[in-house]
Every structure is written in structure tokens, then in C-alpha cells.
Amino acid sequence: MDIYESHSINKKEKELLLNYLGRDPSHTEIGIFSVMWSEHCSYKSSRHWLKKLHTEGIQVIQGPGENAGVVDIGDNQAIIFKMESHNHPSFIEPYQGAATGVGGIMRDVFTMGARPIALVNSIRFGELTHPKTKFLLSGVVAGIGGYGNCVGIPTIAGETGFDSSYNGNNLVNAMCVGLTTKDKIFYSKASGIGNPVVYVGAKTGRDGIHGATMASGEFDDESEKNRPTVQVGDPYAEKLLLEACLELMQKDAIISIQDMGAAGLTSSSVEMADKGKVGIQLNLDNIPTRQQNLTAYEMMLSESQERMLMVLKPEKTEIAKEVFEKWDVDFAIVGKITETNNIVVLHNGMIEADIPIKFLTDNAPMYKREKIKKNKRKRKLQLLPSIKPKDAILKILNSPNICSKKWIWEQYDRTIMANTLNDAGGDAGLVRIENTEKAIAMSCDVNPRYCHADAKKGAMQAVAECWRNIISMGAKPLAITNCLNFGNPEKPEIMNDFVETIIGIRDASIALDFPVVSGNVSLYNETNGDAIKNTPTIGGVGLVENISVLNNFGSLNIGDSIYMIGKKGSHLSCSTLEEVYNGESSIDPPEIDLYQEKLNGNGVLELIQEKIITSCHDISDGGMIVTICEMIMLDDRGATINIVDNNKMMGELFGEDQSRYIITISPELESIFEKKMKKRGVKYEPIGYITSSQLKINDSIIISNNEIRDAYESLIPSVMNNMA
Amino acid sequence: MNVTIIRFPGTNCDLDTANAVKKVLGIVPKIISCKEDKIPKSDLIIIPGGFSYGDYLRSGAIAAREPIMDDLELRANQGVYIIGICNGFQILTERKLLQGSLLKNSSLKFISKSVELKINRNDTFFTSKYQTDEVVNIPIAHHDGNFFADQDTLDSIEDNNQVALRYLNPINGSLNNIAGLYNKNLNILGLMPHPERAVDLKTGTNDGSRIFESALNFYST
Numbered sequence: 001m002d003i004y005e006s007h008s009i010n011k012k013e014k015e016l017l018l019n020y021l022g023r024d025p026s027h028t029e030i031g032i033f034s035v036m037w038s039e040h041c042s043y044k045s046s047r048h049w050l051k052k053l054h055t056e057g058i059q060v061i062q063g064p065g066e067n068a069g070v071v072d073i074g075d076n077q078a079i080i081f082k083m084e085s086h087n088h089p090s091f092i093e094p095y096q097g098a099a100t101g102v103g104g105i106m107r108d109v110f111t112m113g114a115r116p117i118a119l120v121n122s123i124r125f126g127e128l129t130h131p132k133t134k135f136l137l138s139g140v141v142a143g144i145g146g147y148g149n150c151v152g153i154p155t156i157a158g159e160t161g162f163d164s165s166y167n168g169n170n171l172v173n174a175m176c177v178g179l180t181t182k183d184k185i186f187y188s189k190a191s192g193i194g195n196p197v198v199y200v201g202a203k204t205g206r207d208g209i210h211g212a213t214m215a216s217g218e219f220d221d222e223s224e225k226n227r228p229t230v231q232v233g234d235p236y237a238e239k240l241l242l243e244a245c246l247e248l249m250q251k252d253a254i255i256s257i258q259d260m261g262a263a264g265l266t267s268s269s270v271e272m273a274d275k276g277k278v279g280i281q282l283n284l285d286n287i288p289t290r291q292q293n294l295t296a297y298e299m300m301l302s303e304s305q306e307r308m309l310m311v312l313k314p315e316k317t318e319i320a321k322e323v324f325e326k327w328d329v330d331f332a333i334v335g336k337i338t339e340t341n342n343i344v345v346l347h348n349g350m351i352e353a354d355i356p357i358k359f360l361t362d363n364a365p366m367y368k369r370e371k372i373k374k375n376k377r378k379r380k381l382q383l384l385p386s387i388k389p390k391d392a393i394l395k396i397l398n399s400p401n402i403c404s405k406k407w408i409w410e411q412y413d414r415t416i417m418a419n420t421l422n423d424a425g426g427d428a429g430l431v432r433i434e435n436t437e438k439a440i441a442m443s444c445d446v447n448p449r450y451c452h453a454d455a456k457k458g459a460m461q462a463v464a465e466c467w468r469n470i471i472s473m474g475a476k477p478l479a480i481t482n483c484l485n486f487g488n489p490e491k492p493e494i495m496n497d498f499v500e501t502i503i504g505i506r507d508a509s510i511a512l513d514f515p516v517v518s519g520n521v522s523l524y525n526e527t528n529g530d531a532i533k534n535t536p537t538i539g540g541v542g543l544v545e546n547i548s549v550l551n552n553f554g555s556l557n558i559g560d561s562i563y564m565i566g567k568k569g570s571h572l573s574c575s576t577l578e579e580v581y582n583g584e585s586s587i588d589p590p591e592i593d594l595y596q597e598k599l600n601g602n603g604v605l606e607l608i609q610e611k612i613i614t615s616c617h618d619i620s621d622g623g624m625i626v627t628i629c630e631m632i633m634l635d636d637r638g639a640t641i642n643i644v645d646n647n648k649m650m651g652e653l654f655g656e657d658q659s660r661y662i663i664t665i666s667p668e669l670e671s672i673f674e675k676k677m678k679k680r681g682v683k684y685e686p687i688g689y690i691t692s693s694q695l696k697i698n699d700s701i702i703i704s705n706n707e708i709r710d711a712y713e714s715l716i717p718s719v720m721n722n723m724a
Numbered sequence: 725m726n727v728t729i730i731r732f733p734g735t736n737c738d739l740d741t742a743n744a745v746k747k748v749l750g751i752v753p754k755i756i757s758c759k760e761d762k763i764p765k766s767d768l769i770i771i772p773g774g775f776s777y778g779d780y781l782r783s784g785a786i787a788a789r790e791p792i793m794d795d796l797e798l799r800a801n802q803g804v805y806i807i808g809i810c811n812g813f814q815i816l817t818e819r820k821l822l823q824g825s826l827l828k829n830s831s832l833k834f835i836s837k838s839v840e841l842k843i844n845r846n847d848t849f850f851t852s853k854y855q856t857d858e859v860v861n862i863p864i865a866h867h868d869g870n871f872f873a874d875q876d877t878l879d880s881i882e883d884n885n886q887v888a889l890r891y892l893n894p895i896n897g898s899l900n901n902i903a904g905l906y907n908k909n910l911n912i913l914g915l916m917p918h919p920e921r922a923v924d925l926k927t928g929t930n931d932g933s934r935i936f937e938s939a940l941n942f943y944s945t
Binding site for chain 2: 142145146149150151152234235236237239240327328409410411412413414415416417418419420421423432434547
């Protein structure tokens, strides 16, 4: 293997590199090219398609292209948020991989001037019974908690999924939401020839070298030897860095700022200079290091955590230094902005690298990879006729993807900052904005089963599901971020799914006015050639203008009527019921009508905001009956449900038809409700009513609250607490 | 009433605690860095929760040895009222201002949930607004809250009626379900639960407010 191959630079890319430079690169330069041209940094397979996403709206202050997206929430306030994957490192070293994923996404948010106010995550593992799952799940959860809890940001929402396609590649997608004022948003664009480039944060060590390259490759049986490429997190250092940066941001000293994430010093310096169309010169002699004799190559490629790069106003350098010293955070002037348009790296009096920046950015390889639609073998839904509804309800509640994830979220500090409004209670997380009556709802969603069966429909559904979860909290959906987790894009059928996913996200976000403002792509999620199911995780935020409308919302009263918003269910193909009984899915996920989605969602939002209904939850995995079970468990109530036609029972209980919600309402408000829905053209169906306890369906099926709760809550603790 | 909050590097509940004091008492507390030489004149000093010095070595161990803790100890001996919440409790035990120690939870996991607690006595500076044996709901969020003391110490804690709060149900392995503890003179209170996160019904519970109200009550009556 030659030095290019060992840096994951293929033959064509090597020719391109030599052609650009017109000479042989130094070792450090090969390192710089390899990380900047890696899939992780260059988006070389996805860039062309990502441009097709819908990224605009009156609420958008900053769309994709910065450290995070920014949306307007009125009163001169803005929400800054993004989601990022840390899949590859989390599989190799789950605790540190997940912890640094959380740390990295937090920095993306506070580097723009926002104080983080909440964390959300989407994590996916192989089958719960797979020998590695227990180790990975406990490590990832401890890592997410270990980092977020220590920095002091509540983790308030998330989703956890299990599927055999993740046996060799688990997913960790972490989202951070921050708050700032509109006039205090910081960007990464460098400017001002001669201005100082300043390094702040933790010292640089040898950890994480080539993390970005590792994250751009597939796994095989020897992947564990990549462990040294996984970074080690120090949330304590992050907390100090956070406070120091936010303090300096009040002092009009910063021209631009960027966190050192993947590809560390290299990508942060290159990206800042590139955005400002300037050059940058770094003198590595001044980099704070953890050990002696780090080479230029190592310093440029290290992914040591909790570091930032800033361009400062020269006259404010001393003030900045004082702030960082006060917080015990390293501060070093490590370079300057130049007019050369090159990145020049000096070390021990030698020029270690001198590369025109455009070769690393705009002129980096970009591929419009071949895509072929795979003809999926049609498989008809076949359910055993002998399935009894009661057994199916309990079996689904006790299945890995539906069951309670309390074992997980009880390890996350959810109440710090004292603004968490619905601790573990709703379809989305909800945090109040301090000193206001506003709150931000947030949710992470995707159904890989649908995405695998039909990439476009699955992507549309993920956006719609996220929108629905936010609506269910009484919030107006604002915008989304995403993590597009896929296998090897060099396989035409995977590339095809990727492109269809983009189209699906685009169509749904246009229809729902739910634009994409930030995101991340994670490809090559494969082990020994087996790819994960497409997993385009969607993270959304929404705004509650006045939380007083939510007083008493979410509590079921005995005698409340239960209605469904939308049509009765019937679609069982690709459903949870099918997965739980057949172990695999047919390829026909439910249709999604985006016009109906918007109509229903806006109808529900009006019902909540006008305080007409007492609770609302969307219908998703597992169908209507899972939603109802979750509702009565939350409030320790019961429900009586009527199914008119016994032959349609399974479809009505377990169908996963889209755009639907379950609401409860006091009987005396039913006529107002009906009038409002008819006026909007929203379909609804009476389902039953709330009782004091037990679930009763047509007098023939009775399930006690204990049976429901045992089924729902026992699975994960029984697996995870069994030390054998 | 003058309230001072001491912030160590890694403290992360300082702002929440200050907000709670403001909200409940209408008093703006002073937040000081542990690098200050002296604590200003205070009627109540609060060491809030967090991960001081990253909880490296042992939770609270490094903070307990900061020079400002000499001044805190002096004030404690003078009878100034002090609350340590969560990491603050750990710092106070590390400093030996409170007895016992807080070990890793018996589950070896971080636990974040709202828990039921029983008020052990209501005749102290911190609890006059509660009833004895009243059950309240306050969130906990900690990894090292498993109260431990040797048998003699535990006996003396019980004999002197130094328990402030007990978990209604075992949660983290704490001996005698101890969730909150006084020193012998009853002017220092260590709490694993977070009363500052329980001052507003909108966030689930306001059962923590009365800790602060009790303190104010003492000074205003």
C-alpha cells in the first residue's frame, strides 16, 4: 500500500492532487488533503444532491453552510440548532464515541453565540439479543449522559431503535438546541488581513488522528484496531470553554469563530479562510500541546476535543486573553490572516504545508455517483389469521422498538436549567425560554423500516412524523436539521436511495414549510459489506408562543371522549405488527398525503391553542392502540374503545396510516370541536372514552393497567440489568 | 437577607439556584467565584450542584480543598447557614463539614428523576415551612448520591436527629434512605435533591420552594 492509499486517497484523487500542486506533497500536506477530501469533510458524494434541499423560509436566519442553522423566534431571539452523527467512533468505543458526539454538537451551537438549552438524540443498535448490543447500548447511553450531564445541558428527548441491520454499525445522532439574541450571532467567515488567529480550549494531543478518514470508511472484522482514532472527551473542559466563549462574545472582540471538530485544526482553519476568501498562516510552535514533540502532521490532524479557533480584533486580544485565563482555558495566538489565499503551516522554522485553499474546498473531488433503482422483490403482507388482538397489543408493547426507554432516559439529566416543561411526558421535548412565556419543542424522528422499503416515502414520513410530534406539544413547527445515515455510496442502489431520500425530505419540507437549516451526512455505515437500513434522522424544532395555553394540557379526565384526527387505520403492510410477528417487513409503507398532513396538523394546533382538547398524541409506530396505551399509562387512566366492524379490528388497532393523532376532549366541547374540524375539512372519528382504569375494546377484550405497564416497561431493564 | 452562591469551575447549577432564589424570595443573590479570597457577608451561603473540577479524583474532593473553603469553614463555625446541593453536598462531606460520604449509586448509573422524599423534622432553619413527615416531590440528578457512613457515625446521626430528608423508596443505595443531612448544630444542610429545580409548578413541582421560604421566614420573624 503506498502512502496515498494508506490515506484513503485513490489513484484518480492522487493524480488530481499532484496536478494541483505541481510537485510532490509533504507528509503533512498529504495528511491535510486526506482529511479535507474525506467523505466526512468534503461531502464529495452528497454535495451535488444536498443543494436540492429546501432551505428557505421567513423564519430562517441562517440555513446550511455554517456551524449550525438559525431560526427566528421573535422578540429579537433566535434558536440555533444542528444534529450530527458520531456513528463510527461509537461503534469502536461507545462511551467516548457518544460523549464526544454530544460535545461536538454543543460546540457547533455555542460557537455561533448560543447558550445550549437542550440536547436530543437518536440512537440505533442491532437486535437487542445480539451479543454486542448490550455493551454498545450501555456505553452509548452512559457517554451521552456523562457528557451532557456534566456540562449541564438537559437531554430532553430522543428515540432509540433496534434492527439487525445495525448489528455491525450502531448509530449515534446527537442534536443540540441553543438560544441567543438575533444581534449576537457569530459566524465562521474570517476577515482582516493580519488579524490574529487564536487557539482556545484544551491542549492538542495525539487522539483522534484521522478520525474523519476513519469515519469515511467501512468496517470489517479488524475495525477495533481503529480505537486510537477515537477522541476522548472532557466535558469539564467543555463547560469552561463554553462559559469563556459566551463571556467573550459579550465583548465585541470576535471577528469569526469555528470549533475544531472533525479534522481539527486543519478543517477549522481552512473553512474559516475559505469563507472569507483569505489566506491563513499557522505557526504550530505556539499550539498548546499535551505532550512534547508532536509533529506538524499530528497537530494538523489531531481531533483532540474541546478546542476552538477564532479570528480576533487585534486591539481586543488582551481582553480575550484575560477572559480565557479567568476560566482556566488555554489561549494562544497561533497565526494570522493573510492575503495569499493559501494555508501555510510553519513548524520549527520550516514550511510544513503551503496549499491553495480552493484545492481543499471548492476544487475538492466531487462525485455524481452512479445510481440505479433496485427492483425490490414484491413481498405480500402475510399475517397469521390466528393473531389475537390482546396478545398482539402486549407483544408489541414488549417489543424493542416500542417498549419504554425509561432505562435510558433516566440516565440523562432532564431537569437541569429548570425549564423542562414536560419531563418525559409527551411526543416531543419542551423547554421554556427563561424569563418569557415562550417554549421550544423538539423531536428526532425516522422510521428505518419505511425508509428501507421506500426511500422517498420513508424520508417524507420522517419529516412529517417530526412535524406531528411538535404539533402534539402545541408548538408551531419551525425548521429541521438532519443526519443522513447510509451505507456505501459507491453502490448504485444505495446512492439511488440517498437521492430519493433528499427528494422526499425536500418535498415534505416544502409542503409543511419546515425547511432544512443544518445537517450532516454519514456514509459508509457498513461492516463486511452489509449496509445499515437508510436512516435519514430528522430533528425539528417548534415554538410555543405562550405556555399558558398548555396549563392542564396533557391530563386525561375520566369521561373525556377519545377522537382520532384523520381516517381509521387499515394499512398493516410494513407495520410494527408485521415486524413483531414476521420478523421482516413487506415493502409497502403507508402512503403520505402532505396536503392532508398539513391540514390535520394545523387543525390540531388550533384545538390545542384554543384549549379545546385535554391531550393530544400522534399516531406512529404500532398504530392507534399503542398511542392510546401510552396515553393512559402516562396518566394512569383507562380507556374504552369501540370498533364497529370486527373484521377491521386489526387494521384499526395496528394500522400505521399517516397524518393522524389521538385527542381527548371534554364531552361538552365536542360540538365546537366538530364544527371547527368540519370547517377546516379535517376528518375525525370517535374512538371511545377515558375511564379510571383498564383498556377495554368492544367488551370482549380487557387488558389491565398492570398488564400494559409490565409489557411496556419490563423488556429493556430485564436485558440490561441482567449482568450475566 | 444576603444570599451568596459559590461557583467552582464545573459548577453548573449556579444560575438555576440564583434564579430560584430570585423567583421564590425576590432576593438577588451574589454569585462569587471560588477564586475570591473571602465570602462576602452572608446570611445564607449556597454551594450549588454541578461537576466541580470535573468530579475528577472524587466528586467534590478538589473543590473541598480550595482556599475559599477555609473561609466557608470559619463562617460555618460562626453559625452562618449553609446549603450544599448535590455536588455542594459532596463538597461539604469531603470538607468534613458534614458527616459520611456520597458513594457511587448502587446501580453504578446516573439517576435523573423526580423522587418522593419525607421531611424528617420541621424545626430547623431550612424546613419550618414544611410539616414533619410530609412527603414532597423534588428531582434528583446524580451519579454519586449513595450516602454512606460507618455504623457509629450513622447511629450518632440518627441519635442526634440530623437527618433532613429521606427517600420514601430506596433509590441509590443510601443508608437509612438518607437524602439530606444536617451537621450537629443544624446550620449546615446537605441535599442530594435539587430544590432549585422544584420552584415552579409548570416544570412539574414547586415542593422545593419552601426550603428557601423557610430560610427567609427565619430572618423575617
